[in-house]
Amino acid sequence: MDNLKVKNIVILGGGTAGWMTANLLHKKWERLGINITLVESPDIGIIGVGEGSTPRLKAFFDSLDINESEWMPECNATYKNGISFKNWSTVSGYEEYFHPFPSGLDFVTFKFLYNNATLRRKGADVIAHPNRFSLMASLSEKKLAPIASKNFPFHFQYGYHFDSVLIGKFLQKKAAEVGINHIQATVENVELHSNGDIRSLKLNNDQLLSGDIFVDCSGFASILLEKTLKVPFISFSDNLFNDSAVAIPTEIDPNIPSQTISTALTNGWVWQIPLTNRFGNGYVYSSKYCTQDEAEKELRAHLGVLESDVEARHLKMKVGRAQESWRKNCVAVGLSQGFIEPLEATALQFVYSTIDEFARAFEEGGFSNQFREEFNQRMNMNFEGIRDYIVLHYKTNSRNDSQYWIDNRENKNISNNLNDMLNCWYNTQNLETELKRLNIGSYYSQMSWTCLLSGMGLFPPKEKLTSADTKTAQADLDFVDNFIDGCSMNFKPHEQMLTRGLS
Ligand SMILES: Cc1cc2nc3c(=O)[nH]c(=O)nc-3n(C[C@H](O)[C@H](O)[C@H](O)COP(=O)(O)OP(=O)(O)OC[C@H]3O[C@@H](n4cnc5c(N)ncnc54)[C@H](O)[C@@H]3O)c2cc1C
Incomplete structure (x- = not known):
């Protein structure tokens, strides 16, 4: 050369x-x-x-041959199984759901979710909440790290907080x-x-x-x-209204969570990100719907933090x-x-x-x-491709407590692809086929779309559901529960994994 x-x-x-x-x-x-x-x-x-990161940050460090034991302790980093979304939906039983990173065992349990979600869209009274079918959701619930023991040879993707x-x-x-x-x-x-x-x-x-x-x-x-x-x-800004954020750190829980939590508030949402020495928290909101002071006040109330305790940091986003x-x-x-x-x-x-x-x-x-x-x-x-999936969170919210959430739900400025995906869901068609047709499955997979759409409870109302073949559905659930419980035994507490020779 x-x-x-x-x-x-x-x-x-x-x-x-x-x-x-x-x-x-x-x-x-x-x-x-x-x-x-x-x-x-x-x-x-x-x-x-x-x-917070996706699994691609691991790919980045791997490409530089930098081990977790080298960078994680220096950056107060923790492991991340995925994100819990709280209070984005007001549908009873669906106030919270988990969006996991993909795991090598999803093919075992998620086929039952896809099946149940289709039945439920058609009006059958079967369980279709995604958390019940996700090993990573279970690991997060139990505060386990996404690193499997050596004798459990399956691949798990995970992200980090840092x-x-x-x-x-x-x-x-x-x-x-x-x-x-x-x-x-x-x-x-x-x-x-x-x-x-x-x-x-x-x-x-x-x-x-x-x-x-x-x-x-x-x-x-x-x-x-x-x-x-x-x-x-x-x-x-036509379909993503947020342009501001306010961040306030808080004390970390000694039993460090292995997930990000995203909680919807009046005019946006709050991240809670666990590091080894603190929680990072930030309210992402739209300045069209609330002022900087209102946002800070609401965040402080949500966190239980007084103005005299810790300073807030305000940011603008383009x-x-x-x-x-x-x-x-x-x-x-x-x-x-x-x-x-x-x-x-x-x-x-x-x-x-x-x-x-x-x-x-x-x-x-x-x-x-x-x-x-x-x-x-x-x-x-x-x-x-990524934007459309993010917009989906807002478009499918069912909150009525502010104009912000109503405007997000009623917003017609969404892409044709997103429109087609929503039609596919409501018309009980196959999401995987539609993702292939639109050629957008590489941004977010069927797993992510199903977790969001079913996690928000976008099904016919409970009173309209008819009883399905509950016997088969229950047998499937028993299998899924046992499988996930069994697999979980191969993972260690997050806290333990963070101190295992990392320092
Ligand atoms: C509220 C918020 C939350 C976020 N959360 C996440 C998250 O959870 N996960 C995630 O992946 N990303 C997140 N991001 C995005 C993430 O912070 C950025 O992508 C990342 O930090 C990279 O920023 P940057 O390096 O592009 O820019 P910056 O960090 O802004 O760096 C800009 C650099 O340019 C230099 N510079 C500018 N002008 C000049 C000049 N005239 N001469 C010389 N130097 C100059 C500055 O000195 C600085 O070094 C978030 C962003 C925001 C706003």
Whole structure:
């Protein structure tokens, strides 16, 4: 690769996205002798929230050969089986449900859920609450970690909770160990070549930082992609109303939970994320429906925390995506590329897949723009595929306690795909077939769609149900209960797994 035109990559931004990008690109292209420099402003902070992940964070650390025993203790990290959604539905018996990460044993129990959910949609009085069919829900209920004992050879996907500031510091340390250049300065100006490519960043220490490829990790400011290259931002505010958050930490329960809890409040929802040293809590809401003070007051009441006890942190969110993630010689990663609100904690998964796919597209195209269009299309489809599933939570709520929830439910601005999926559910058709037809099953699977739709209790009302073949249904449930109980015995308490040689 002596003729390689790409010699210098410049990353703008030292938040989680910037440091993830630096480490991953170094790992991928170290053999090519490409220099990587990350510049971050000492005066502009990082967003400093974002403490839950999907299983893709494990894939990221695995790709860097970094073990849990190394990074988890440094980031106060815990294991995550999935997310419990509380009070999104007012349907009796469905006030709470669990959205698990996929496990290698789902095929044993979930077929009974799919069957019962279909029967119940048709009006049969059978149990179709997803928690009853999910091993991961059972592990969370018992505060067990998703790591099976060695003699139980099945694969379980899981996520993490972590301190977002500490994870940035950890990744910065790893980047320094492998020789990634780090500059602390603020970018004041961006200079372009005559063809519109970025030539260099002018820093406030008078340095001119040139590069062949620029990665915009500058957060919501999107300094390179949006401000310099003028890529339009496409807002999702039509169907995702939340634009603000307020965060307050609380004391951790000594018996640390292995799940995130998302509880619906009057004008949004609250995350509760367990770390080893504290709970992170945050109320995500829409400023159109409540003020900052009202949100903080409601969060404090929910947590039982006085103003004198601990300070609240208020944040603004820009929800939507860039029209394209890669333009000219610049690719945006992280908040500069776009953000779907944090309900399913998908942002870092996006960071990882963006860098991974960019590196592949760039290299396969001989380090040229050859596959830029395909890459941009894939990114846009990812955003929209994930967005639709997030919108589904709001669209299917049954709360009437505020205009916020009523407007969310009655909102007609939903995508055709989401509309088709809802019709499929209400018309008692097969979700898997519809996911295949729409080609969206790679974003969220039949398992996720069924957990949400049945977990919200979207069935004919109880008084209209007729008794089905209860004998068969009961025999199936007995099998599922016994199976899940038996499997659970192969997992250890979360607390124990967090201290097993991790420190
Ligand atoms: C309320 C909320 C909750 C969230 N929850 C989750 C979650 O549970 N899970 C999840 O995966 N994600 C979550 N996220 C998203 C997550 O926080 C971000 O995706 C992640 O932290 C990456 O941010 P970033 O690195 O893109 O931007 P930032 O952290 O904002 O970093 C921007 C960087 O750019 C630098 N910079 C900016 N301008 C300049 C300049 N002119 N010169 C030099 N440097 C500059 C800054 O100094 C900083 O280093 C959440 C986000 C919000 C708002």
